[in-house]
Amino acid sequence: MMIGRRSVVALGIGSVATAISHRAFAGGDDLLDTAYINAKVWTGAGPNVRTDAIGVKGDRIAAIGADAVRARTGKRTRIVDLQGAFVTPGFIDPHVHFVKASIMMSQASLRDAANPKEFVERVAAAAKALPKGQWLEGGNWDQDRWGGEMPHRKWIDAVTPDTPVAVIRYDLHMLLLNSLALKLVGIDRNSVAPPGGVIERDADGEPTGIVKDASKDMVLRAIGQKTDAQIDAAARNGIALALSKGVTQVHPTEKELVSFDCTRRLHARGEIGIRFRHYLPLQDWEAQTALIAREGRGDDWVHWGGCKVAFDGSLGSRTAKFYEPYHDDPTTRGIIVTDPVDLRRWIAGADKAGLQVTTHAIGDEANDIVLDTLAAVAAANGPRDRRFRVEHVQHMKPHAIPRFKAQNVIASVQPYHAIDDGRWAVRRIGEKRLETSFAFGSLVRSGAHVCMGSDWPVAPMDPFTGLDAAVNRETLDDKHPDGWHPEQRVTLAQALRCYTHEGAYAAFHDGKTGVIAPGHFADFAVMDQDLFAIDSHLLKRTTVLRTVVGGVQRFG
Template structure:
């Protein structure tokens, strides 16, 4: 995904108040009108949970004091999934001062509290039970996402439009619904999420499509594609951004019959489009939207895949102010034309009580499959004129990667095509000689199309595959047309990657996909769309590449913790680790797969305190 982030120095809006102090809890997301019935159901689940807690809690007084020791126990025997090395299940977890003090049966945690904790705490032990049928799992992580871009995408969301005309109409509706934008034709209109692969046309959209509407004509409009590897812009934006070079290395400028840019810019060509600096208020609003939504779906940690200096400064400022409501693992954006900073910049480790870490660098090797920019060994099946493009040369990679590894930085490389993955693994193989792999933990971000030989090499080298299961279920409808019947077997080969001995970490790449980790869990174990379909039928798309439920749960808990150097404090519910956990309304480890997506988040908890829901 391409990154367009700016700094912000103000603080997030204060959360709404409820039974949990405002400083301890975020307000839940405002439900979209189109999903009112779903949110009524969610509210009902939440009310039922509260009623159950009120009638079944054994505490000495009033509401639960999250600062005092308390035990959270499963009402259905051992339904706390610890995700330890043995994948154990237990009845209770004992929380003390934001950490897990003990796990076990109710009697075991009571005994531990009496012998180890009670002497330091004057209060009686508070005990709460989860609702019947619910489970507790470690805090869920997204190993590859973009927080600020997600917030931006929710303001003018174009995902789901069925053709160019409907997309233009949605932009028009947005302008007419915002009087300030409507009055000022010089205000930039920014949106994202359009997906040409689902439109009934083979052509890309152009500036002329935007300019055809009198409300849009003459306005600066920039619309990001679903995969964030293409910009669709208006004539006004091209006028402001030009003149344009004839060729952009690692990018494409689409042109009309007369040779003039037509409004479509791919991969590195996006960088030549002028975009105004966002205000602090803009970025604050986007960050607040993103945080509100991710905690509502059970995410406690997000690996933000590409922080430029300005956005890193923003997150660092929030950390200094103790205003990071979730954990962020940042990947610093790489600029091959800039000066080397690996030996002059110190990694950020456990800032703001473990809320911010930034000890890795993010490098783009190629583009995306959706926009035919992924670098392939052989031409695209549906466009034999191209093999995609590398956004960086192997010579540059061979120069920079050893430097970052030498200076203690994790190196995370975006690689999608088989040629891009092969080239990057060549560089890793050469650069990792003499390097402690457990100390460096290099990652392939996406690792989408990998040959069998390179999958085996991935495992031997110890490179982590940061993968996105919902990309597989989104792309499966057009993938074979693009790659052909044989090469497509190397696409999203998750089971084969694990069988090679490689570690994985699961994510979504939101806003490209939904931030809901349960959609990734479902996609990983079924290889089916949300409505239970696939090009290969109800058994799933290449069902032999499915993950087990245990692998999927570990892939969004302890595996991301390892991939971010935090496995000693996060990723499992074990004594001594931080009390990050999620209460889910159903047991996703045992229910029928087609019921997984009906599961609700009852509470999301960080450092023992709810940031969404309550218990």
């Protein structure tokens, strides 16, 4: 039968659309629901694999290429002319603190406070806007913006007499509390930090207000959670932000179940929008095993079956675990957050139960201990497709780099951390150790699986800033125009693969997402410039025009 003219949803009607609109076709069961035509598509199937059209049926890609798409276009097919726009697989962010970051979107921001005076002024303004007695949270402060002096409770006590303050450093490893907050949570000069935690004290033995790692978590538990309604509202904003950046899948890697519970609620109400692969607390692996026995592992929108644990702290907080002392504090080599005996026991149990395990490791000694533990567990439990992951992998001895490929351990890294920490990292650990820090290029060239993400809210949930960081490595202070340790740069195609296919592989989602190919979910991002055709310094200026997840346009 002849097919008449049909509507074209687009910015205009191109010649391909006109040809399709007058085409005759028989066999309605094979017709596409939507045909995206006149596009510049990087499929992710290889560094230079391109096509020009995507055909969608249901929630899957059914055809790629103008001829294949045209052959399955019928009168009910919705045609979208992309007018030459650039398309990639949907970006996957393998490391986010999703609900925490979503809530922080509406909290006080101290990230760009340039000096202590501005820091105090912002805290004062935020406290003034809150009801008396309500906790002031948020923060994301960065003391290295004003030379490295740590904030002190005395800075803010006078401007927050009735407001308990617990504002977090941007690495999420330490809090600043005012005196009222210290009193409310019961921290004084006699308090003992829990294992894996630090309570900083002044020369008189009094708490300065700075608490780190396990001590920080103790404070957050005392503050308590938001209501479900507040959490869900914040998460909707986080989902909207992700979609506006072309992000179609995220992996929350959190100590709490807040994101897990929230996304299950949103999914039940049909409000999910992007895909979630959850990594639940490793110490609770038996509870997750019982959950899987009762309910399975979720579905392709909200999925679980992975565990995460933090082994050490962060470089900025001087709690990442190194072999040698910190240059700017020789009294410490960092801390171990999780006892190595517990680490081995928990990973062994979770792995034997068929769960995937990922471990936070930043310092060089921490990475070695974690890799040793993963090797021992794999040997004891026997061969299987386990896909162990290590989160951050920031600082390594040279011998550790080839171990990721050799042990088939995934390196889950965050390129933005390199250009951020690169402003001041030399003060912490000196130049020598930085030669194999943030070693993205070495890891990729070794053949290891490397996925790239943000660690939102530690860094922006914006793949374009991450791509820029991976490709250019220019630090945020503009002091390394040729790249900070430029030998660790990667190509754009390598970085894009790390943000797409490798993110899918890291979640056992390869074959479903991460590549634009028939049979995969129709998850892709449309943007205003061809990333391969522009100067790499313009990557950050990319605008997402539309984001499609599961065959549905959810942004743009």
